[in-house]
Amino acid sequence: MKIAIVGYGKMGHEVEKIANARGITVASIIDPTERNATHREINAQSMENVDVCIDFTMPDAVIGNLKQISKFEKNIVVGTTGWGNNLDEARSIVDKSNIGLIYAPNFSIGVNVFFKIIENAARMINNIEDYDVYGYELHHSKKLDSPSGTAKSIEQILLRNIKRKKHVPFASVRSGFIPGTHVVGFDSSADTIELKHTARNREGFAIGAIMAAQWIQNKKGLYSISDMMNELIGDE
Ligand SMILES: NC(=O)c1ccc[n+]([C@@H]2O[C@H](COP(=O)([O-])OP(=O)(O)OC[C@H]3O[C@@H](n4cnc5c(N)ncnc54)[C@H](OP(=O)(O)O)[C@@H]3O)[C@@H](O)[C@H]2O)c1
Structure with a gap:
């Protein structure tokens, strides 16, 4: 498989590093300003020999990039976050141009497995009223958003599956250099159950994005990471 990296931040x-380690050819690196990128824009030259594009850019750039990439009928992995309001437009571009697209606010396979574990645990706790629920997340002091997108997803999963709860107490801490930790707890008068995911670095996002590129390579249509995860773990 040959990939194009769109956005060289x-x-x-990180994607380049993982691709090289896994023997995946990086056919082009596209970024309007980065000195070491191979191309400045998405065009016939930068799309030559490319099977799948991997976009880690900025929210405002995603739809424009998708329009360009679809002209060359290349499939695409969108790792950029914060463009969810344009999902319908993305779907219509994907359908019209007959390409494949997979997106995820978090491409870490571990985090997506963590989501599934939380979902199953929450379903069990739903019927055991003695248990309350809480969560917290820890990130480095430079992180801009608070709560994290991952924390928001966890809250949604908890509220969807613990029907008796309308709100989950969820704290966010920003300090030091912590790459990212998310904890969910279920607490009763007798004990506490805690589920915890700890990221070591950004590598997990890049590994997941490369796996997604392999997964989307021969598909058409718009998919989210949960479609890939369900296939990976053999869920419905
Ligand atoms: N899904 C996940 O698992 C995951 C994980 C981590 C991060 N993210 C998301 O991925 C995105 C990128 O994160 P990052 O930490 O890599 O940010 P970053 O270091 O700021 O990198 C973004 C790069 O994309 C470039 N760029 C902007 N518009 C472009 C365009 N139209 N075409 C090509 N390149 C363009 C930027 O160039 P300029 O500097 O010139 O603007 C910059 O070099 C963010 O939305 C972040 O939230 C997602």
Whole structure:
């Protein structure tokens, strides 16, 4: 498989590192300003020999990039976050141009497994009224958003599956250099059950994005990471 990296920031560099380690050819690196990118824009030259594009850019850039990439009928992995309001437009571009797209606010396979574990645990706790629920997340002091997108997803999963709860107390801490920790707890008068995911670095996002590129390579249509995860773990 040959990939194009669209956006040569922190994640673009991480994707390049993982692709090289896994013997996946990086056919082009596209970024309007980064000095070491191979191309400035998505065009016939930068799309030559490319099977799948991996976009880690900025929310405002996603739809424009998708329009360009679809002209060359290339499939695409969108790792960029914060463009969810444009999902319908993305779907219509994907359908019209007959390409494949997979997106995820978090491409870490571990985090997506964690989501499934929380979902199952929450279903069990739903019927055991003695248990209350809480969560917290820890990130480095430079992180801009608070709560994290992952924390928001966890809250949604808990509220969907613990029907008796209308609100989950969920704290966010920003300090030091912590790459990212998310904890969910179920607490009764007798004991506490805690589920915890700890990220070591950004590598997990890049590994997941490369796996997604392999998964989407021969597909058409718009998919989210949960479609890939369900296939990976053999769920419905
Ligand atoms: N899904 C996940 O698992 C996951 C994980 C981590 C991060 N993210 C998301 O991925 C995105 C990128 O994160 P990052 O940490 O890599 O950010 P970053 O270091 O700021 O990198 C973004 C890069 O994309 C470039 N860019 C902007 N518009 C572009 C365009 N139209 N075409 C090509 N390149 C363009 C930027 O160039 P300029 O500097 O010139 O603007 C910059 O070099 C963010 O939305 C972040 O939230 C997702």
